[in-house]
Each structure stands twice: as structure tokens, then as C-alpha cells.
Amino acid sequence: MRCRNAAIAVSTLTVAAALVGCDADGADPNTLRVGTEGTCAPFSFRGADGEVTGYDIEVIEAIGERLGMRVEYRLALNRPALFSGLRSRRVDLVANHVAPTLPLSEQYELSRYYAEARPVILTRPGEDLNASVTEMSGRNAAYWDCGNWSDGIDASQGGAKVTVESLDHAVRLTKDGHVDATVTDSMAVADYLTRTADDNLVATGITPPFSLPQTFVARKNDPVMDEVDRALIEIRADGTLHAISEKYFGTGSVLPEE
Structure with missing residues (x-):
């Protein structure tokens, strides 16, 4: 002790x-x-x-x-x-x-x-994207997650997987159309929305839903x-x-x- x-x-x-x-x-x-x-x-x-x-x-x-x-x-x-x-x-x-x-x-x-987080997909409003692992196949996506989500949700099958250094960078790529979506973490999204009040993105939980606690x-x-x-x-x-x-x-x- x-x-x-x-x-x-x-x-x-x-x-x-x-x-x-x-x-x-x-x-x-x-x-x-x-x-x-x-x-x-x-x-x-x-x-x-x-x-x-x-x-x-x-x-x-x-x-x-x-x-x-x-x-x-x-x-x-x-x-x-x-x-x-x-x-x-x-x-x-x-x-x-x-x-x-x-x-x-x-x-x-x-x-x-x-704490407990869930994987989230961020897209531009009006994008026809169901937030499922299979729907992400072939999509270009930015990943920022500090190591917790990329292994479980992989958009690299037919699409580009872009690793970024911050969620703000991933958001810019998504808004500008350089990627179809950002795959990240519900806690990081909550922090981003708390800081920015940005309503130009749609956040959708992954289906089927799952979560990972933090330790x-x-x-x-x-x-x-x-x-x-x-x-x-x-x-x-x-x-x-x-x-x-x-x-x-x-x-x-x-x-x-x-």
C-alpha cells in the first residue's frame, strides 16, 4: 500500500x-x-x-x-x-x-x-449513409480515435482510410467533401459540440450498437x-x-x- x-x-x-x-x-x-x-x-x-x-x-x-x-x-x-x-x-x-x-x-x-464511449459516424447533412459497419465498406473515411475504434470499424475495403491527428481536422475533411465521413467516438463528438455548437454535421451511432468503457x-x-x-x-x-x-x-x- x-x-x-x-x-x-x-x-x-x-x-x-x-x-x-x-x-x-x-x-x-x-x-x-x-x-x-x-x-x-x-x-x-x-x-x-x-x-x-x-x-x-x-x-x-x-x-x-x-x-x-x-x-x-x-x-x-x-x-x-x-x-x-x-x-x-x-x-x-x-x-x-x-x-x-x-x-x-x-x-x-x-x-x-x-467513462463509456460509443463509435459514431459524422456525415454532412443529407448524405445517404446508414451508420453500419457494412455500409462503411468502400467509403472514404477519416479516423480519429486515439486507438480505440479503427480496428473494429474499417472503411478501407474499397475506400480510403485517412488517419488524422485531431477530430477538428477530420471534421474539416468531412465538411469539405474530401472524405465521406468521420469515424470517431461519442465522447469526442460531445466535446466538439460543446466547444463549437456546430450544427453542420450529422452524428449517427453505429449499428448494431456497441460501446467501450474507459479504464x-x-x-x-x-x-x-x-x-x-x-x-x-x-x-x-x-x-x-x-x-x-x-x-x-x-x-x-x-x-x-x-
């Missing part, structure tokens, strides 16, 4: 091309070291001040405050580097809009779910996850998690059912 103190968590951003830092032997037991990419808005990204922020980050900050732990961020270039940092004990937790999968659960410890990831059998789960229960019960959700995604709750 990690030590606690009474101090409110203070975030520290460590900027690097890959995860860096001391190994586990030199780790401060009062510091929660969190691996993230910082390029996955609205979940983990750099704010105007250069500091890492986002939905996942604010949830982790609330967890750190509840545990009386300082939160320190280690940035990675990509997801493989994130999990490499976890295995090598450079970080204690990964917070990066991660969806649970069977292979992931077999290798790592997964937290309680703190934090730790090393297998690491007791830190028991603490994280306890804190998640508490910040959900006192309304903190709902308030963070509403800030980024509007009034529509993204919290999974209990």
Missing part, C-alpha cells in the same frame, strides 16, 4: 520524447506517476499554458487529491511506449483514453470504468489499483466525476451504469 499525506495533489509535467524518469527503486511513495501521450484531446492534451490537461487528467487529479498524493506526468510518443513505461516501472498508471480488451486485462490491472491501467497485482478504485467510487459518489464529465461533454452523461 502506498503512503499517503495530507497535501492536495500537485501536478507536474515531465516533457520527453519517450517515457523518462527514475526506476521503481527511486520512486517517491507519495507520488503517483502517470503515463499519458498528451495528444489525445479532450482526454489528454497540452493546454494553452503547455501543461497536460483533459478529461482523463482531471479525473486523475481528483484521484490524487483524494489519496493525498502528488501526481506527476510522463509523456510518451505513442501507446506502445506508454505500456513499456508501465512494465519498466517508470510509471505507476496509464491514463490515456484506454478501452479494456481481453489481452489488456490478462497482462495488466484495469481500474473501475470511469486506467496499472501493472498486474499492483495494490495502487485498489486505491485508485476506492478513490473512483468516492469521487463518483460526491459528484466530482459527474462535474468533470459535464465540463467536457455537456449535460449528456458519459458515466457507465453502476
Whole structure:
């Protein structure tokens, strides 16, 4: 069990091309070291001040405050580097809009779910496109999803699959007619609409519907996850998690059912 103190968590951003830092032997037991990419808005990204922020980050900050732990961020270039940092004990937790999968659960410890997303197709108004996996075959589509949806919904069969760095970029390609649709995530769409109030796109859920919850990831059998789960229960019960959700995604709750 990690030590606690009474101090409110203070975030520290460590900027690097890959995860860096001391190994586990030199780790401060009062510091929660969190691996993230910082390029996955609205979940983990750099704010105007250069500091890492986002939905996942604010949830982790609330967890750190509840545990009386300082939160320190280690940035990675990509997801493989994130999990490499976890295995090598450079970080204690990964917070990066991660969806649970069977292979992931077999290798790592997964937290309680703190959000739930659904795949969404964005099209121009009037486009004759049923939002189904089979209908996407042969369509040109832009994909931005931070790694959660592209494997499950593939428009590359006869069409172009364009990977973009942000949802805003994908939206521009769709509006300009460079692609037929954008395949993304209901949480990202909610954030986009909250920021822009854009009514020039049609958002349709994939049929048949399915969803993927979001989870934090730790090393297998690491007791830190028991603490994280306890804190998640508490910040959900006192309304903190709902308030963070509403800030980024509007009034529509993204919290999974209990």
C-alpha cells in the first residue's frame, strides 16, 4: 500500500520524447506517476499554458487529491511506449483514453470504468449513409480515435482510410467533401459540440450498437489499483466525476451504469 499525506495533489509535467524518469527503486511513495501521450484531446492534451490537461487528467487529479498524493506526468510518443513505461516501472498508471480488451486485462490491472464511449459516424447533412459497419465498406473515411475504434470499424475495403491527428481536422475533411465521413467516438463528438455548437454535421451511432468503457491501467497485482478504485467510487459518489464529465461533454452523461 502506498503512503499517503495530507497535501492536495500537485501536478507536474515531465516533457520527453519517450517515457523518462527514475526506476521503481527511486520512486517517491507519495507520488503517483502517470503515463499519458498528451495528444489525445479532450482526454489528454497540452493546454494553452503547455501543461497536460483533459478529461482523463482531471479525473486523475481528483484521484490524487483524494489519496493525498502528488501526481506527476510522463509523456510518451505513442501507446506502445506508454505500456513499456508501465512494465519498466517508470510509471505507476496509464491514463490515456484506454478501452479494456481481453489481452489488456490478462497482462495488466484495469481500474473501475470511469467513462463509456460509443463509435459514431459524422456525415454532412443529407448524405445517404446508414451508420453500419457494412455500409462503411468502400467509403472514404477519416479516423480519429486515439486507438480505440479503427480496428473494429474499417472503411478501407474499397475506400480510403485517412488517419488524422485531431477530430477538428477530420471534421474539416468531412465538411469539405474530401472524405465521406468521420469515424470517431461519442465522447469526442460531445466535446466538439460543446466547444463549437456546430450544427453542420450529422452524428449517427453505429449499428448494431456497441460501446467501450474507459479504464486506467496499472501493472498486474499492483495494490495502487485498489486505491485508485476506492478513490473512483468516492469521487463518483460526491459528484466530482459527474462535474468533470459535464465540463467536457455537456449535460449528456458519459458515466457507465453502476
